[in-house]
Amino acid sequence: MIKTVLIGFGNVGFHIAKSCKAADEIELLQIYNRSEVEANLQKEINVAFTTDFNLLQEADVYIIAVKDDAIEKVVKQIPFTNKIVAHTSGSLHLLNTHQNDAVFYPLQTFTKNKSLNYKVIPFCLEAENEETYAVIEKMAKSISPKVYSISTAQRQELHLSAVFVCNFVNHLYAIGEEICKSHQIPFEILEALIEETANKIKSLNPVEAQTGPALRQDQKTINRHLDQLKKTNYTDIYQQLSNSIAKKHGNQL
Amino acid sequence: MIKTVLIGFGNVGFHIAKSCKAADEIELLQIYNRSEVEANLQKEINVAFTTDFNLLQEADVYIIAVKDDAIEKVVKQIPFTNKIVAHTSGSLHLLNTHQNDAVFYPLQTFTKNKSLNYKVIPFCLEAENEETYAVIEKMAKSISPKVYSISTAQRQELHLSAVFVCNFVNHLYAIGEEICKSHQIPFEILEALIEETANKIKSLNPVEAQTGPALRQDQKTINRHLDQLKKTNYTDIYQQLSNSIAKKHGNQL
Numbered sequence: 001m002i003k004t005v006l007i008g009f010g011n012v013g014f015h016i017a018k019s020c021k022a023a024d025e026i027e028l029l030q031i032y033n034r035s036e037v038e039a040n041l042q043k044e045i046n047v048a049f050t051t052d053f054n055l056l057q058e059a060d061v062y063i064i065a066v067k068d069d070a071i072e073k074v075v076k077q078i079p080f081t082n083k084i085v086a087h088t089s090g091s092l093h094l095l096n097t098h099q100n101d102a103v104f105y106p107l108q109t110f111t112k113n114k115s116l117n118y119k120v121i122p123f124c125l126e127a128e129n130e131e132t133y134a135v136i137e138k139m140a141k142s143i144s145p146k147v148y149s150i151s152t153a154q155r156q157e158l159h160l161s162a163v164f165v166c167n168f169v170n171h172l173y174a175i176g177e178e179i180c181k182s183h184q185i186p187f188e189i190l191e192a193l194i195e196e197t198a199n200k201i202k203s204l205n206p207v208e209a210q211t212g213p214a215l216r217q218d219q220k221t222i223n224r225h226l227d228q229l230k231k232t233n234y235t236d237i238y239q240q241l242s243n244s245i246a247k248k249h250g251n252q253l
Numbered sequence: 254m255i256k257t258v259l260i261g262f263g264n265v266g267f268h269i270a271k272s273c274k275a276a277d278e279i280e281l282l283q284i285y286n287r288s289e290v291e292a293n294l295q296k297e298i299n300v301a302f303t304t305d306f307n308l309l310q311e312a313d314v315y316i317i318a319v320k321d322d323a324i325e326k327v328v329k330q331i332p333f334t335n336k337i338v339a340h341t342s343g344s345l346h347l348l349n350t351h352q353n354d355a356v357f358y359p360l361q362t363f364t365k366n367k368s369l370n371y372k373v374i375p376f377c378l379e380a381e382n383e384e385t386y387a388v389i390e391k392m393a394k395s396i397s398p399k400v401y402s403i404s405t406a407q408r409q410e411l412h413l414s415a416v417f418v419c420n421f422v423n424h425l426y427a428i429g430e431e432i433c434k435s436h437q438i439p440f441e442i443l444e445a446l447i448e449e450t451a452n453k454i455k456s457l458n459p460v461e462a463q464t465g466p467a468l469r470q471d472q473k474t475i476n477r478h479l480d481q482l483k484k485t486n487y488t489d490i491y492q493q494l495s496n497s498i499a500k501k502h503g504n505q506l
Contacts, residue, residue, distance in 0.1 A: 091474050169422045201426050238421075
């Protein structure tokens with residue numbers, strides 16, 4: 001069992017804790033969080049919690065799941081040396097500490113009160129040496145079979161892609177919901193469409209899967225939509241994404 | 254059995270044909286298409302095809318699945334009166350013909366070579382009189398339990414929402430794929446994230462489900478991403494969607 005301490009208990013930390021608890025090869029000893037964690041969450045995870053770095057337990061691996069800006073400061077407070085210290089950021093380089101530095105990046109969207117199937121999450125790993133890589137690979141593989149060796153440069157591009165296919169996509173869902181709501185239409189009517197749109201790209205690539213007025217260069221429908229959007233903040237987004245679709249398919253609106 | 258003729262065999266027509274063939278209450282007599290349909294597709298549907306309006310068979314219902322601009326012209330060529338004529342457009346009003354006009358709008362993204370579960374597709378219906386509505390409702394219900402009475406105004410808003418949650422979302426997938434490809438990263442790494450993003454909004458509303466740098470007002474990451482995007486066409490889209498996320502959540506970047 002790989003003795004592990006988790007530092008940070010936000011959305012990412014919560015799900016790393018849950019996935020570590022479920023993994024055969026990982027013994028989650030303790031979770032540090034800078035503020036007291038609610039009792040019901042502590043109960044759900046069922047592991048020792050602390051808010052005091054002086055009480056940090058000795059472990060093989062420290063997983064850092066705090067905001068990018070706070071990572072360096074947090075790592076300096078680990079009162080042990082020669083440990084594996086793995087951050088979970090999509091953006092940052094390998095750390096340069098006196099520990100064995102690593103990256104343990106789960107590519108998923110995490111929200112505390114939304115359960116997840118950890119077995120499908122891809123883990124993108126990087127380490128400063130082979131021994132360290134072997135340990136975090138063993139950890140990741142005991143959570144999910146989808147484990148990838150990914151350089152910092154590639155991870156940064158993956159993170160950027162994830163902003164498009166997850167954060168921005170979710171915002172488009174939010175716009176769709178806003179439009180439905182303001183016209184007394186149940187948003188659930190769009191559920192099958194949303195699911196199929198995501199599902200479709202498993203068998204077609206997104207360029208083949210594209211449909212809609214911008215692809216068809218159906219300017220009449222586009223103009224009607226822009227007219228419908230007049231009272232919202234979304235005409236620019238509509239225009240820009242439509243132009244971008246047309247451009248990607250070698251057309252111009 | 255409701256005797257039905259389908260006019261138009263593009264992406265929508267193909268799937269309407271397949272779903273009608275599978276429905277207990279519908280007898281699909283014939284499909285008209287302005288050009289000859291490939292033999293293998295004809296064989297797949299296994300129904301009489303024609304390219305000649307003079308050979309159109311008499312039926313209870315004519316479903317029109319052609320481009321919006323062509324609908325009126327097509328309807329005029331139906332050589333029978335007092336029939337139900339239902340268009341499948343998300344945008345157009347009820348027709349004003351001398352037939353019994355209706356709307357039979359399946360809210361889904363259709364591509365010929367992508368199979369679909371018709372039982373989850375919502376059908377948005379409208380008709381000029383109750384008798385007509387009863388017939389198309391019976392048809393729709395024999396395909397899917399998700400049948401909604403939707404006015405033209407609501408349907409137009411649904412169609413607009415669908416552009417955001419489907420066509421634009423798919424384009425963001427295409428951008429994600431482009432970024433991955435140009436950095437030798439397999440796009441499949443993003444599959445679980447794409448699926449979870451779509452899945453998440455079944456239990457959380459999209460505003461609660463939002464994550465990412467724009468929500469966190471993480472300007473450092475945003476700037477890094479804009480820098481990574483410099484050589485692409487996508488900086489404006491990134492900027493605009495990030496600003497829109499911030500605005501929707503009461504912030505400003």
